[in-house]
Amino acid sequence: MTTSTTRRRIGVLTAFPPGRNSLNEFGWHFVAHLAANDDVESVVLLADDTDAGPPKSLPEHSDKVEPLVCWAFNDPTNPWRVLRAVRRANIDALIINLQFATFGDDRIPGGLGLLIPALTKFSGTPTAVVLHNLADNVDMEDAGFASSKIMAKAMSAAGRLLTRAILQADYVALTIPRYVEFLRSDYGADNAILAPHGSFEEIDEPHFGIPDSPTRKILAFGKWGTYKTVDVLVDAVRELMARGYDDLELVIAGTDSPNSPGYLAGVADGCADLDNVVFTGYVEEEDVQGLFSSAAVTAFPYTSTTGSSGVLHQAGSYGRAAVLPAIGDFAEVIEEEGFVGQYFEPGDAPSLADALAKLLDDPTLTEEHGRRNFLAATGIPMAEVVEWHLLHCDSLIASRSGDSRLASRSGDSLIASRSGDSRLASRSGSRRRSLRR
Numbered sequence: 001m002t003t004s005t006t007r008r009r010i011g012v013l014t015a016f017p018p019g020r021n022s023l024n025e026f027g028w029h030f031v032a033h034l035a036a037n038d039d040v041e042s043v044v045l046l047a048d049d050t051d052a053g054p055p056k057s058l059p060e061h062s063d064k065v066e067p068l069v070c071w072a073f074n075d076p077t078n079p080w081r082v083l084r085a086v087r088r089a090n091i092d093a094l095i096i097n098l099q100f101a102t103f104g105d106d107r108i109p110g111g112l113g114l115l116i117p118a119l120t121k122f123s124g125t126p127t128a129v130v131l132h133n134l135a136d137n138v139d140m141e142d143a144g145f146a147s148s149k150i151m152a153k154a155m156s157a158a159g160r161l162l163t164r165a166i167l168q169a170d171y172v173a174l175t176i177p178r179y180v181e182f183l184r185s186d187y188g189a190d191n192a193i194l195a196p197h198g199s200f201e202e203i204d205e206p207h208f209g210i211p212d213s214p215t216r217k218i219l220a221f222g223k224w225g226t227y228k229t230v231d232v233l234v235d236a237v238r239e240l241m242a243r244g245y246d247d248l249e250l251v252i253a254g255t256d257s258p259n260s261p262g263y264l265a266g267v268a269d270g271c272a273d274l275d276n277v278v279f280t281g282y283v284e285e286e287d288v289q290g291l292f293s294s295a296a297v298t299a300f301p302y303t304s305t306t307g308s309s310g311v312l313h314q315a316g317s318y319g320r321a322a323v324l325p326a327i328g329d330f331a332e333v334i335e336e337e338g339f340v341g342q343y344f345e346p347g348d349a350p351s352l353a354d355a356l357a358k359l360l361d362d363p364t365l366t367e368e369h370g371r372r373n374f375l376a377a378t379g380i381p382m383a384e385v386v387e388w389h390l391l392h393c394d395s396l397i398a399s400r401s402g403d404s405r406l407a408s409r410s411g412d413s414l415i416a417s418r419s420g421d422s423r424l425a426s427r428s429g430s431r432r433r434s435l436r437r
Helices: 022-037 080-087 107-111 117-121 149-166 179-187 231-242 263-270 285-293 310-317 332-334 349-360 363-379 382-403 404-411 413-419 422-435
Strands: 007-014 039-049 067-071 093-098 126-133 171-174 191-192 217-225 248-254 277-282 295-299 320-325 342-346
Touching: 007 022, 007 080, 022 039, 022 231, 022 285, 022 382, 039 080, 039 107, 067 080, 080 107, 080 117, 080 382, 080 413, 093 117, 093 179, 093 382, 107 149, 117 149, 126 382, 149 179, 171 179, 171 285, 179 191, 179 332, 217 231, 217 263, 217 285, 217 310, 231 263, 231 349, 248 263, 277 413, 285 295, 285 310, 295 310, 295 349, 295 404, 310 320, 310 363, 320 349, 342 349, 349 363
Parallel strands: 007 039, 007 093, 039 067, 093 126, 126 171, 171 191, 217 248, 217 295, 248 277, 295 320, 320 342
Antiparallel strands: none
């Protein structure tokens, strides 16, 4: 392994396009920005094996990415496959892009996969985790992981054990301050640190507000079924049409959740009488910007949440206003990140229709919300987030190798992140001030 301060060989374990498993978009952009970083010699992409084919090549710096397909959704042998691949890859450090259903929606393979951070660390590889949700915040029954309240309690207990396993990694990065505080106070996890999500691309300031178009598009984007359901959104659009909104188009983008095969087909059958409802299916990365930019408003018809929303970050990066469910502390969580939304009662079509109407009827409010969400989503570019992780990886590598050059370069980075990286916070604040009218 190298110990140079400027040329590192970094492994990234993540879902990746053209596969459609959760967090594939984040994985794509994270790997792309790592490969573009001059301090990175190469990126070993530890990707998922899917029916969609081999990992998609990056448009730039693809020569620095070594794809190594070594795990599959719902494969109970994933820990052994990944460990073997990590040993073969000879990497300086490993970064795992993770949420609790990354490795499967079946309990045994899904749980076994979550042991990987501990296994790679104790096998000698400096290991970091970018964790996108917490099991403690998930309603197991509503999210489709349990079929009864008793099973939900058992799953929650298992989730706590698996959280402790994940926390065996050298550090676990989360984007939400209260999640970091929770892991430190409830689990005693001193290695839980605050990290920015980062904007996927350096995006020019978009058009805020409602696009000038013959129809006003309401966009719902995601993986649908279980706790993310669009039935109520279809009903809300029917309600708005009955109130005289005759220029609406509902765009339902994305695919079924792995837990709910056939869900969207059932929704399509149920609204076959509406000619203003469009199902796009899976959206390729190059089509995402146009999809969001054409929307008057984005809708999040969830009945529960599992953490912060990656789709909300995408919507914000294109300057879109959002209609959001009033669930538990979800509003506080997203507002901590700087986002704003028009709220509705989950599962209540008239309430959702009222929230949509509030934005559709007030272009000034819609523009204000879009601008604030843009600031929240683009305050820190992904390129700087990648540099942040590299600084932390340097600390890990230095502690394993005793390399004083690395230690002097990155020794304060872990301490700084206990309350957030001040350099990145300053960068974000400056950008917000420059864009604020």
